[in-house]
Amino acid sequence: MTYHRITTILLSITIALAVWAESHYATYLNNFAPFTSENNNNVKIDDNKLIISNNFSNDIIIADTVATGIKKFKFYVRAANLNNDGIKSHKYIDTGDNSTKKLDNTAWGIVWGYIDRQNFYAAITSCHDPYPHDDIFSNRSMTINILKVQDSSISVLKSIDINDGIDLLTGYNVLNVEYDGSKTSIAIGNKELRYIAEFEDICYSPNSQYGLLVGPAAKLAVERIVFKHSPITAKLLETGWTMQSLNEYFKKSNDALEGFWTFFDKSLNEELLKTGGRYTLALVKNGNGYDIIYVDGAQVNQPEWSCGMLKGRITPTQFIDNYSLLWYDAMMRPFDKDVYAIIENYTLLSLYFPAQKSMIRFAKSINHKKDNLH
Numbered sequence: 001m002t003y004h005r006i007t008t009i010l011l012s013i014t015i016a017l018a019v020w021a022e023s024h025y026a027t028y029l030n031n032f033a034p035f036t037s038e039n040n041n042n043v044k045i046d047d048n049k050l051i052i053s054n055n056f057s058n059d060i061i062i063a064d065t066v067a068t069g070i071k072k073f074k075f076y077v078r079a080a081n082l083n084n085d086g087i088k089s090h091k092y093i094d095t096g097d098n099s100t101k102k103l104d105n106t107a108w109g110i111v112w113g114y115i116d117r118q119n120f121y122a123a124i125t126s127c128h129d130p131y132p133h134d135d136i137f138s139n140r141s142m143t144i145n146i147l148k149v150q151d152s153s154i155s156v157l158k159s160i161d162i163n164d165g166i167d168l169l170t171g172y173n174v175l176n177v178e179y180d181g182s183k184t185s186i187a188i189g190n191k192e193l194r195y196i197a198e199f200e201d202i203c204y205s206p207n208s209q210y211g212l213l214v215g216p217a218a219k220l221a222v223e224r225i226v227f228k229h230s231p232i233t234a235k236l237l238e239t240g241w242t243m244q245s246l247n248e249y250f251k252k253s254n255d256a257l258e259g260f261w262t263f264f265d266k267s268l269n270e271e272l273l274k275t276g277g278r279y280t281l282a283l284v285k286n287g288n289g290y291d292i293i294y295v296d297g298a299q300v301n302q303p304e305w306s307c308g309m310l311k312g313r314i315t316p317t318q319f320i321d322n323y324s325l326l327w328y329d330a331m332m333r334p335f336d337k338d339v340y341a342i343i344e345n346y347t348l349l350s351l352y353f354p355a356q357k358s359m360i361r362f363a364k365s366i367n368h369k370k371d372n373l374h
Contacts, residue, residue: 032045
């Protein structure tokens with residue numbers, strides 16, 4: 001295949017992204033939007049399938065503009081290469097000299113982390129058989145090349161050959177890529193997904209996209225395109241505070257509540273609520289309330305927590321020393337319904353979870369004078 005000359009059809013769609021998770025489906029039920037275009041003669045809908053025919057030597061990429069970067073995502077396509085019968089060659093026009101050529105093994109794949117035609121990742125599938133006309137010696141298999149294209153330079157991150165668990169002719173396969181916030185995994189299969197590759201060191205741009213790649217002479221029938229994404233919670237909770245900046249800030253603070261607070265004691269119904277650690281926290285004034293900043297002490301899900309992340313927020317109510325509470329538990333799930341906080345004598349912070357019949361208390365590490373409260 002020719003990866004250096006790519007015809008890109010970039011389709012725009014306006015979607016209001018949900019705060020947490022969102023799924024985007026492209027099927028015949030929504031006319032495969034936004035992967036169809038009236039101005040593109042190579043794309044049509046036939047028999048409830050999205051049909052993409054590539055009659056030229058340039059690979060076609062059709063990319064949605066839904067951003068995938070710095071989010072967890074799962075993207076999969078169920079599709080069949082109709083020009084993959086394993087017997088006859090298929091024609092295409094070489095755009096370099098306008099000549100007609102033939103190709104035995106056409107290819108298709110998915111792209112993600114797509115910025116432009118010079119920068120993206122791809123998983124490309126193609127089948128091959130050293131004895132296509134001999135049933136006895138036939139050994140047909142599929143190669144999946146996982147590529148990184150950076151500034152038009154192509155790197156093969158991994159190449160995998162498989163011959164089972166997939167359709168090696170014109171039937172349907174699912175090609176899948178997912179990112180869990182730290183690693184990227186690739187899977188394929190016709191009935192069950194098989195994970196074939198995993199990468200730990202891929203970082204994505206916030207404006208990266210996803211889409212389809214159709215190689216020369218390939219004819220792709222797409223049954224379903226699904227893209228699911230959700231924020232990486234740890235990134236949402238980043239505040240920019242560090243231990244050094246907190247220390248410097250508190251040296252200048254005259255607010256009696258600002259400062260470090262350490263775990264004091266607890267009263268928990270262990271069947272309903274368990275503490276995620278013996279936390280050290282910091283209270284920092286923010287607007288009309290205080291951000292609760294995580295400093296140290298996580299035991300459950302400890303690798304995900306780092307100093308400076310938001311652990312919660314308290315906001316004053318009409319009752320003296322009583323605050324509404326937002327609290328992120330050890331798994332970073334928000335608690336904000338029927339929970340509250342009370343601060344006694346500017347030195348004892350109590351967090352109440354009535355539905356869980358539980359309470360956790362923190363003590364002020366360094367006392368401030370009551371007269372300095374503002």
